Amino acid sequence: MTIQWFPGHMAKARREVTEQLKMVDCVFELLDARIPYSSSNPMISDIIKDKPRVVLLNKMDMADPRETAKWMKHFEAEGVYPVALDAKNGKNLNMVIKAAEAVTKEKFERLAAKGLRPRAIRAMIVGIPNVGKSTLINRLAKKSLAKTGNMPGVTKKQQWIKVGKTLELLDTPGILWPKFEDQVVGKKLSLTGAIKDSIVHLDEVAIYGLEYMQMYDLETLNKHYNITIEENDSYLEIFDQIGRSRGMKNKGNEIDYESVIELVVRDIRNAKVGRYTFDRVEEVGQPDETE
Ligand code: G4P
Known part of the structure; x- marks a missing residue:
């Protein structure tokens, strides 16, 4: 809704x-x-x-x-x-x-x-x-x-x-x-399914999620999608590898980024890749302060 x-x-x-x-x-x-x-x-x-x-x-x-x-x-x-x-x-x-x-x-x-x-x-x-x-x-x-x-x-x-x-x-x-003033908060809300509409662009949400996994759980990311991403690879490289690994290509044999993005967001929303917490106590401090 x-x-x-x-x-x-x-x-x-x-x-x-x-x-x-x-x-x-x-x-x-x-x-x-x-x-x-x-x-x-x-x-x-x-x-x-x-x-x-x-x-x-x-x-x-x-x-x-x-x-x-x-x-x-x-x-x-x-x-x-x-x-x-x-x-x-x-x-x-x-x-x-x-x-x-x-x-x-x-x-x-x-x-x-x-x-x-x-x-x-x-x-x-x-x-x-x-x-x-x-x-x-x-x-x-x-x-x-x-x-x-x-x-x-x-x-x-x-x-x-x-x-x-x-x-x-x-x-x-x-x-x-x-909360919707803060971009990062918006991405986290979308990544967890609290916001499902297009207030936040899905590509940015997918990138946020992938970079999070790349930083905190690279091994699981690689294993889940059967890819070989390294610490400093760009998100485009991750999209490309997932697309190739899952055969997500369009008619011109190019990576179908839209499908990759949808897959990644769905997988993270449903905790299919792993169990992640995107807010860290150390980073956000006060959880219930009026902004
Ligand atoms: P709301 O009243 O606060 O708006 O939320 P609602 O209960 O409708 O729950 C939103 C979604 O979150 C539902 O999934 C619900 O099944 C899921 N959910 C609620 N509590 C838990 C939980 O503790 N663990 C997990 N994994 N999921 C939970 P949905 O995809 O919208 O519907 P459905 O797949 O259940 O049909």
Whole structure:
């Protein structure tokens, strides 16, 4: 689904999430584990304010496990509770419930001290499009609910989904806009499928992905495409070798670059070549600062 975020949409999305926030005890901020910085909304801290927050690093099955471990430590150091999960295959779902219990513990103890009867924790999911919000809600609901459109303002009556004994989840996630001022962030969003339309040119996305692999995982790159790229080869050389190796040629027997580009982007998006994390803690530092 193509999403064009105009200032009006952003304001509306923010308003809607702010309204939903009033109903919940904590927020699950869903990020793509491959790009924990780039997949966060630029104003998330400003929107959530001091509401207890759990960061869910989804799609861990496609991220580099060593980098995910580093990001987990980073979030912990920032005082945010992180959970790495794979919503598609239902991995670590229990930890989502545990995290909600942990971040709301104090609040519920306070309520109990005032003599209020215990009740379920109320939570909502927020995140940019395509990070897996609907997949996670369906998993937690243990049934298939209708996918909400990837735009704010797709109104329907909100309902609470019971998740285990202690948690109730809003069935409608808060959909927030991605970062799009920064070129590199745009490439990472496209490379991981968060943006699938033509905001970013696919050739630049493929080049970014190939150069990343050339730098960090040359052996796998060569093995996967059956090519012999060296450290200093240009991206054109990589395109040519992949094209030849896969027989991607057009009528004039020239390399069909368009097909090579599509193949490379698809392979990286689906983690067919390897499990990569494109945001490195050391490089991006603060993951949730307002830009
Ligand atoms: P959204 O509500 O945040 O917009 O995202 P949605 O749940 O629609 O998920 C976007 C895509 O990400 C879907 O793939 C979904 O299957 C996939 N996905 C969600 N969580 C995970 C995960 O933990 N691991 C992996 N590998 N994939 C995940 P799709 O290609 O759009 O659809 P489909 O192939 O599942 O039909």
